[in-house]
């Protein structure tokens with residue numbers, strides 16, 4: 001019987017995951033279908049019960065449900081539990097198990113451009129859910145120092161305080177971040193700044209950016225945010241959010257099927273959807 005996979009979110013109409021995963025099912029000859037479902041906050045619990053009753057094989061969870069789904073699942077992967085957010089659920093013999101592939105997806109994508117992140121000083125801009133997933137993943141991935149700059153410093157401090165993996169970390173202010181950019185070999189932009197319609201906004205000034213700093217933005221629409229354009233002009237290497245999106249999907253697909261899929265093909269699929 002055809003297996004059903006899904007993505008639950010609000011909004012969901014513009015999700016690029018269905019076409020990406022359905023293309024992979026076809027490519028690997030898997031008799032399955034991936035369906036988007038528009039689920040409002042108040043309906044999440046019923047939706048999860050429904051998926052369970054229907055025997056759905058696995059699903060993704062996106063905004064705004066990544067955190068509120070935790071108590072609705074039967075089991076949590078330790079990293080997802082530590083992060084407090086789930087983006088991928090696997091139906092393991094009737095048990096819904098929650099994982100978070102966002103951080104690992106980011107790291108896998110990054111490593112397609114950087115040989116290693118060992119011993120690097122990293123600055124994360126932002127302290128929302130995505131920043132937290134990246135922080136936790138990088139904290140146990142061998143980086144040397146992991147600082148956060150966020151508009152609301154307290155949110156950055158909470159991420160640092162609650163992280164179970166010991167790492168040298170400081171919350172830094174805007175001026176300090178701008179002045180000391182050259183101290184970092186990796187700069188990660190996780191806020192919505194630079195997304196449409198505010199495409200000409202920067203989260204901080206890049207005047208002191210060094211060409212040796214690798215700058216990544218988790219935004220992929222637009223493909224080149226202002227921070228990436230400016231970083232490129234300063235001679236820095238850049239990466240947009242396409243890799244993170246593709247690799248978080250690839251890791252979810254692997255959990256569901258046991259196959260780590262062709263990420264170049266996934267990237268082509270997403271680029272075609274972006275138009």
Ligand code: ATR
Pocket residue numbers: 126127128129130131150151152155190191192193
């Ligand atoms: P997600 O959970 O999807 O990562 P989020 O929770 O909306 O996204 O987090 C967005 C992050 O971007 C937050 O760190 C937020 O800063 P605050 O903690 O001060 O709210 C940051 N952010 C969003 N809009 C911003 C803006 N206009 N200027 C500066 N920071 C902004």
